[in-house]
Amino acid sequence: NYKKGLKDYYKNYFPIGVAVNMAALKGADSALIVHEFNSVTPENDMKMGPIHPKENEYNWKNADAIVDFAVKHHIKIRGHNLLWHNQAPGWMFKNADGSEVSKEVLLKRLKDHITTVVNHYKGKIYAWDVVNEAIDDDSTKFMRNSMWYKICGDDFIPKAFEYAHAADPKAALYYNDYNSEHPAKREHIYKLLKSLVDAKVPITGVGMQGHWKLNDPTPELLRKALDEYSSLGLKIQITELDITIRMPRSRPANLNTQANAANANLLPVPDAGFTPELEQKQAAQYKMVFDIFRQYKNVITGVTFWNLSDKYSWLDSRGGGLAGGAAAGQTSSRTVRKAYPLLFDENL
Numbered sequence: 036n037y038k039k040g041l042k043d044y045y046k047n048y049f050p051i052g053v054a055v056n057m058a059a060l061k062g063a064d065s066a067l068i069v070h071e072f073n074s075v076t077p078e079n080d081m082k083m084g085p086i087h088p089k090e091n092e093y094n095w096k097n098a099d100a101i102v103d104f105a106v107k108h109h110i111k112i113r114g115h116n117l118l119w120h121n122q123a124p125g126w127m128f129k130n131a132d133g134s135e136v137s138k139e140v141l142l143k144r145l146k147d148h149i150t151t152v153v154n155h156y157k158g159k160i161y162a163w164d165v166v167n168e169a170i171d172d173d174s175t176k177f178m179r180n181s182m183w184y185k186i187c188g189d190d191f192i193p194k195a196f197e198y199a200h201a202a203d204p205k206a207a208l209y210y211n212d213y214n215s216e217h218p219a220k221r222e223h224i225y226k227l228l229k230s231l232v233d234a235k236v237p238i239t240g241v242g243m244q245g246h247w248k249l250n251d252p253t254p255e256l257l258r259k260a261l262d263e264y265s266s267l268g269l270k271i272q273i274t275e276l277d278i279t280i281r282m283p284r285s286r287p288a289n290l291n292t293q294a295n296a297a298n299a300n301l302l303p304v305p306d307a308g309f310t311p312e313l314e315q316k317q318a319a320q321y322k323m324v325f326d327i328f329r330q331y332k333n334v335i336t337g338v339t340f341w342n343l344s345d346k347y348s349w350l351d352s353r354g355g356g357l358a359g360g361a362a363a364g365q366t367s368s369r370t371v372r373k374a375y376p377l378l379f380d381e382n383l
């Protein structure tokens with residue numbers, strides 16, 4: 036019914052993207068993607084585990100299908116991601132005898148992986164999430180104690196950027212993380228980014244994932260993060276935007292007090308579906324963040340939604356994004372709490 040799509044309304048600002056998987060490449064989903072968006076990110080198919088399941092085996096099938104779809108429809112592609120603690124294949128960290136690899140071996144494997152994958156999509160992928168979520172959630176710690184960190188120390192981060200840059204000097208390279216507007220984590224991400232910039236590591240910018248809630252972040256926290264990161268001369272992309280209608284019962288203790296105060300008046304949302312009241316609150320939050328994005332159009336170089344419609348969201352398998360999620364039994368058949376986090380409803 037709409038002549039113009041989101042991408043057209045935003046053509047003077049930044050590309051509008053969406054995370055996709057194989058199921059989205061056909062039928063009504065694909066038609067909606069082509070109409071509304073001019074950027075895609077594969078939700079899972081380029082991650083190290085799926086694309087590189089064994090040392091000498093790459094599985095290009097799904098990722099290639101997504102890239103072919105995007106190229107055919109003149110849609111830009113963000114690559115996600117070259118290094119993460121999650122969805123990393125077990126073989127990466129082990130020798131043939133099962134013992135843990137040395138730092139030298141791990142960096143060599145990382146280099147082979149990044150070089151091969153970036154090269155495979157050279158000229159087609161305009162931006163890569165090179166390192167994903169390397170900072171710890173616990174504000175008393177700095178780096179996440181992943182296998183990468185355990186074996187390599189923090190060297191793996193600059194190395195990953197250098198390998199990616201060598202493979203495709205034209206690709207924009209991002210560090211990507213969540214809760215990147217919460218003060219304690221923001222300071223740690225800033226510290227990491229500053230060290231990379233100071234060491235002249237080839238990094239283009241920071242991906243703020245944007246897994247947000249009805250009143251989190253506040254406008255103040257969002258602006259502060261955009262100001263701080265851009266003060267380093269870095270670009271910013273909002274890489275995984277969704278706004279769940281669910282609020283956690285209590286904030287994890289390690290999150291900052293300002294965000295705690297901002298959320299104190301929000302009671303857990305009973306499982307009454309997507310009420311008009313919630314829809315209105317969500318619309319207000321989307322409006323708030325997009326008003327700010329437009330004001331920062333000189334530093335924001337892309338905004339990507341984490342999936343197309345409320346038919347499917349990663350949050351649904353986590354109780355709508357409530358703390359504890361599925362692990363706390365919140366997605367049993369009696370209490371499925373969907374998150375309704377996206378712009379389009381189940382009927383698109």
Ligand code: G3I
Pocket residue numbers: 078079121122167213244275349
């Ligand atoms: O592919 C297998 C399939 O073979 C198997 O039968 C099935 C059984 O569970 O699992 C399938 O893999 C799942 C995969 O999604 C594809 O559907 C994994 O279990 C599941 O863990 C995986 O979840 C993804 C998650 O990353 C992994 O942690 C979500 O779809 C994806 O939306 C999510 O995305 C992340 C970003 O990459 C980074 N930032 C946070 C964001 C949300 O967690």
